[in-house]
Every structure is written in structure tokens, then in C-alpha cells.
Amino acid sequence: MYICPVCGKNLKLSKNGYRCRNNHCFDVARNGYVNLLTTKGRNPKKAGDNPLMVKARSAFLDKDYYKPLALRAAEIIRTLLKDNPKSVIIDSGCGEGYYTKFYAREMKNAEIYGIDISKTAVSHAMSRCRQEGLSNVSFAVASSFELPFRSISADLVVSAFAPVSNDEYARVLKKGGFLVVISPAARHLYGLKCVLYDVPYENKPNVYGLRKFEKLGEEQLSYSVTLASQEDIQNLFAMTPYFYKTSEEAKKRLESLETLETECSFVIETYHKK
Numbered sequence: 001m002y003i004c005p006v007c008g009k010n011l012k013l014s015k016n017g018y019r020c021r022n023n024h025c026f027d028v029a030r031n032g033y034v035n036l037l038t039t040k041g042r043n044p045k046k047a048g049d050n051p052l053m054v055k056a057r058s059a060f061l062d063k064d065y066y067k068p069l070a071l072r073a074a075e076i077i078r079t080l081l082k083d084n085p086k087s088v089i090i091d092s093g094c095g096e097g098y099y100t101k102f103y104a105r106e107m108k109n110a111e112i113y114g115i116d117i118s119k120t121a122v123s124h125a126m127s128r129c130r131q132e133g134l135s136n137v138s139f140a141v142a143s144s145f146e147l148p149f150r151s152i153s154a155d156l157v158v159s160a161f162a163p164v165s166n167d168e169y170a171r172v173l174k175k176g177g178f179l180v181v182i183s184p185a186a187r188h189l190y191g192l193k194c195v196l197y198d199v200p201y202e203n204k205p206n207v208y209g210l211r212k213f214e215k216l217g218e219e220q221l222s223y224s225v226t227l228a229s230q231e232d233i234q235n236l237f238a239m240t241p242y243f244y245k246t247s248e249e250a251k252k253r254l255e256s257l258e259t260l261e262t263e264c265s266f267v268i269e270t271y272h273k274k
């Protein structure tokens, strides 16, 4: 399934790691993931979400406030794949594997590959799935814009709150393969924004330019949650873009809360390859 990020030839797993026929080698980390990110024009140590963001998101997601979304996304994916037990699924921008875990549980016989540009996130994802005893998931450090997978090899790509690549997703998907894109809806976290901003605004819809895909459907999932502690509130805040554009005064307002009620609202879009 994996291809060499240097020459594009197939990678084979041997006891020393992954190797292509041109002898490019990639070690498998102690907990089982592989780093397939090339250093071309970027510093992989700084790529993607940093360790603090990963820690905050992981701690927040582990409280299961977004479990209804994870369950619904897994159900949609299973339905699209019509329970085909041999399906190959790629979770692109998988973060620390919270959603990947639900996909792997829902489709025990599918092969699931998570990739993310952040090494910290991928390492966390691998440990999470190992702890759960899930053997149908593999993780690699890689970019969504240079996927380390053979062309026409996957049945479905899912991307949740992560960069979306029209060309790469179309390249790796089989004919008629599916794409699922999950993003925040207009009023996602509106309760949090009401604390942070005098004039809260709604999120604008994302535009992906998916020219090689045809839209099959779209559904919105909305519900209200009450964050039960200041720790949960701070973890949620740290995983949002507002963390970097909020005044000290507003941060203090947030720090004074013991609980926070907010709307969670997501859009799940489904496509197939043209």
C-alpha cells in the first residue's frame, strides 16, 4: 500500500523497516508508525500541530464530547462501503487518531491507514490504537498533498477538520471511490465565541474546489454540550484557532468559568470520484 516518498516505488516491510527497490529505507518507530515525510522544502519537526495542541486536543477528545460525531461518521463510512470487508480507508490529517479508532472499531475487517504531517500526533494515534487492541490500523507521518499510497488503491478517504487535496485524493482512490469531508458548521462552538467576543460571528462554509469529485450528499449534526470543568474549557480553547486571536481580557473571562454550555455543529459531506 505504501510507496516510497523519494522515488515512488512500492515499499516492502522487512524486519529493519520499510524499503523500496532503490534501497530507500524508512524505520518503523518503536510503537509501530512509520515516518514517510520527505524534508523537501520544509522542516518536518515543525510541521502540523505542535505537541501542546496535540495534548490539548487529545485530552479534550478523550472526554467524548465529540463521540456523537465519531459514531455518525463511522456509520456513514460503513454505509457508503456497503460493509465491504476488504475496504481500504485512508484517514487524511488523522491527528491523534480519535476518529480513526471509531472507524477501525466499526469496520473490523477493513484496512485503515491514518496519515498526519505532525509526528507527535501520529505517534499518539498509533499508541491509542495499540492500547485499544486494534490491529487493522496503520499510521504514517506524511502530507495530505503527497500521500504515500499507490494510485487507485483506496476505497474511501476521510478528512476531518484537516487540509483537503483534490488531486491526491483522486489519485489514490479507486474508480468510484468515496470521499468524506467533515468540517465545522456555521454555529459550531458558538457558546464559546459568545464568551470570547463582544460580537460573535458564525463560521463561513469551507470551499474545497473538489473538481475531480461529484457530491453525493451533505448532513449537519448539531447538539449542545456542557463542558464540566475549567480544564475541559481550556483544552477546547487551545485546540481552536481563537486561542491565537483572543484578548487577555476575554481569556480572563473564560478562566473564570466553571462550566460552559456550547453548541457543537458539524457538516459531513460525501462525494464520489468522477
Ligand SMILES: C[S@@+](CC[C@H](N)C(=O)[O-])C[C@H]1O[C@@H](n2cnc3c(N)ncnc32)[C@H](O)[C@@H]1O
Residues within 6 Å of the ligand: 047, 048, 049, 057, 092, 093, 094, 095, 096, 097, 098, 099, 115, 116, 117, 118, 121, 142, 143, 144, 145, 159, 160, 161, 162, 163
Ligand atoms: C484540526 S486537526 C484535526 C485532526 C483530526 N482529524 C481530528 O479531527 O481530531 C488538523 C490536523 O491536520 C494536520 N495537518 C495540517 N497540515 C497537514 C498536511 N499538509 N497533511 C497532513 N496533515 C496535516 C495537523 O497536524 C492536525 O493534526
Ligand SMILES: [Zn+2]
Residues within 6 Å of the ligand: 004, 005, 006, 007, 008, 009, 020, 021, 022, 023, 024
Ligand atoms: Zn525509493
